[in-house]
Amino acid sequence: MHSRIGLFLSPVHETGQDPHLAIHRNLELVDLADRLNFDEAWFGEHHTLGWGLVGAPETLIAAASQRTRQIKLAHGVVPLSGHHPFHVASRAVHLHHLARGRYILGVGPGVPFDGGMFGLNPPEQRKRLDEALPVVLELVNGEQRITRKTDWFELADAKLQLPRYGHGPLEVALATSGTSVSSPRLIGRYGLSMTSFALPFALLTPGAPEHIGLAQQWKHAEEAAAEHGNTMHRENWRIALPVHVAETREQAYREVRDGYDRWLFEYFGKAAGRTVLAPGASRDRMLEDRVEAGGALVGSVDDVVDGIRRLQEATGGFGTLLVYAADWTTYENTNRSLELLARHVAPRINGFDRRPQEAVERAISARAEQAGGRTAG
Template sequence: MELGYFAMPSHPPERSLKAGHDWDLQTLRWLDELGYAEAWIGEHHTAPWEPHPAPDLLIAQALLQTKRLRIGPGGFLLPYHHPAELANRVAMLDHLSEGRLMFGIAASGLPSDWAMFHVDGTSGTNRQMTREALDIILRLWSDEPAFDFQGQFWKVTKPETMYGFLKPHIKPLQKPHPPIGVAGLSKNSDTLKMAGEHGFLPLSLNLNPAYVATHWAAVEEGARRSGRTPSRRDWRMVREVFVAPTDEEAWRLSVGGMMGRMMREYFLPLLGNFGFLDYLKHNPSVPDSDVTPEYCARHNWLIGSPATVAEKLERVYNDVGGFGGLLVFGFDYSEQPEAWHTSLRLLKEEVAPRIRHLTP
């Protein structure tokens, strides 16, 4: 099982944009030094707790400060980007990465972002735009000759050579393109069906394992549409993780630290407004009011000593039928940096050897 990182990125609203950015860079340097495999960086525009609108700015800097870590947006919100411009920008970033770039895509799920960009997410227009934009990007990266695309949302032309020397020429370094990842949240996720259909990397966000188990069925359903055979080795699982020398210390630093605060002030209220709290419950009869950081720590989070976290991780692995990558959900511990670094180190050095036998 490979270890990676999934950052919204999340920062408390009082943190300056520069200070939050610097914390993310420090974390990415640590991940590289500790031997983590990959990191995904989110994009959001109207959430003070998720304050990074341009993941490629962070990625470009991080690529200069790391040596082995694969890094990618997790993901670019395709409805908010012209697909031809984004195709060229991602291709250029792939060259700068020397092949370490991943390309995460998403449809956007925040109503406030929909409002800013005048995208109708309620009716699913955001998902339709995402599919159309991705189709255009992949065509521009392919060897397909000149074409004229008249879509529902964008009009894009791949022109013929002009004056003998002007022509489309920017393509990714990795062939045919960087690995593409898509994240899924809801039960029987449509985006994960798309991942299975196209052979993309499926990322399951941090929900109760009972719901996450349906995600692989969605991947398989999508794969059947195109005659593919998906591999569980490609499946990434995003989880809240905090490892400390003892269970008591892990509880204090997670529930009593920034993990607990962010969940209490932002993430749980956000999921509640979307009607998604059921996805965190180990039993549907649990009242919404009982879904607190303490409840999540007991039922969903991987927190504790290395032995405890290894045991919990193996239980999740068996509950969902196996997966190939664990992505640590990122939090801003810039006021307790050593605690977060220790957690990342213990996960890599003491938990990972205990779960080496978990091979999908």
């Protein structure tokens, strides 16, 4: 069974805790997600701002591949502007083998904060993505040797020695966020999977219609796909946003409110230097504003089921919800939230709860029919 729910580990961890334990916490979460039948786990790559401690996600993916049974493991994402494309492709194929086909290569241009440390501005990061992406795709899924020279990498008659695992192609996904047009168009041009980050939309504007930006991303990708003879598949569209479930709505908000405030104001505000409070907005209502805008799902099982259904309807449909693990609460509360998602949210979204209920209703109906027959006799 496919839960259509995945885990996205940026991963961010509040400062002031043991980094060693924080790193191992990520593997523990993936172990749990695997047992709970989550479909996927994605690992981000960050090198600045203190909260994002994982600078070598391929090491965690390799470790997780040996500890898990069925969950797919993905880069979320490899910043192509900071890696030689041959090394990206080589690592991807090796991870595909280690995971026995359960690996997904996620790519993107890279975040501006990290780019600045390497002397790269956002336009240069985007340029490098455009140059590296077709090379990586050919090295990973093609058969041709590549000769290519740019101002930052060179290949001469290059081809990987190790074939990819299995006969099918290795899945490649491109990340997109905000109001970006270039990334969705690259996705359509090359027929890639799309991973959309819903985080930025609701940071500043309370009540902002989150789904409009997401739906527009899909439209751009479809248009570019049609221009290049490709077809987009909604089941290969992932949307990542924070999710927390508890037994009641009040409990869910109580569990994450303080952690959300620190994540928003300490991480995005102080560390990243972003303006996170819109003029006239109330700090006390920032969490509610985000949820109402569609930038997070927080509440009871019913609340989260309704939120996912609204997002599916507003976007026209997507394949997998990636639960952005934002480290807003205790490990115990996070584990319980993931369990509620797996046991009670996923089956209602996917319809896997229907047959058992149909069996109950059929048993009741059959008894009523038998009782009616005896009465008539």
